[in-house]
Amino acid sequence: MQKKISSESIKELRIKTGAGMMDCKKALEASEGQIDAAIESLRKKGLASADKKSHRIATEGLVESYIHSGSRIGVLVELNCETDFVARQTEFSMLAKDIAMQLAACQLVNYVSKDDIPEQLVLYETKIESEKEDLSKKTLQIKEQIIKNRVEKRLKELCLVDQPFIKDPTITVQELVKRHIALLGENIKIRRFERFILGEGLEHKSTNLTQEISNMIQNK
Known part of the structure; x- marks a missing residue:
């Protein structure tokens, strides 16, 4: 007899994977209600689906910004998809925000992927x-x-897509993007980013009290 799957379990799986309700229900039924096994099943299917879409041209999307608390670090990131329809979806917008936040947290990251190095x-x-x-x-x-x-x-260490996702270190940023490809049904690409750190590259004034007093005496 097949185990009955509760709506709470389906909701939990959807939150964790971003997959559709019916896909979550089927995965839970196949795994007899085991969340971890269902996640693994959906991840495999999702990644396979994402890989098939990775060659598609993505020229739509949005530019997202993130300013860290204190306004000393800011990030701009361009995230591309295939259509304006997907670009307007909440899930796509949240992905862009998460990536911008990731870039603010990972200041050693200078490239999107190894192909850019x-x-x-x-x-x-x-x-x-x-x-x-x-x-x-x-x-x-x-x-x-x-x-x-x-x-x-x-x-x-230098590449964004290889970093553990700050909100869920069990997956990389690349896997996060692929989950959204499977969820939204379009190719998604992180095209470029720019990070701004307050005062970076400027020559900071250093105060040497002894030297300052000495100069004042000599100038009298």
Whole structure:
């Protein structure tokens, strides 16, 4: 006998995954009411659906802003989709806000994905890792593998899509976007962003009281 699925369970699964009500109901029925198993099932289906849409051209969307408390950090991000209809959806707008907030929190992130990282930077990071002292006694094969892994880790630290989502660290920003692709039925791309930090790049005045007093005496 099939286990009866409560409306509370369906609502909980929908909140956690963003999937449709009927999809949530079917996933829970197939998993006999097990939330985690249902999430895994929906995630697999959602990601597969998102991957199929990833080649579509996305030229609509919106530019979202986020100003952090205290007004010392601000972010602008352009999020693209396929149609103006999806761009006006609440879920799309919330995704853009979450991504802007993520960028304010992850100040080491400078690129959307690894595809955006200049080859010159990759070569530089490889050079830095290859010259570290702890590799001097390793065999060439092991040394190359360690360097590759370290560079890969470093590049991920610089990329937005590889960051754990601040509201749910069990998924990455890329997985968050793919969930919304599955939910809204269109390709979604984070195109570009700009982060503004108050005073960044300016030469700050430093106060040296001893030097200031000395200058005052000499000028008398």
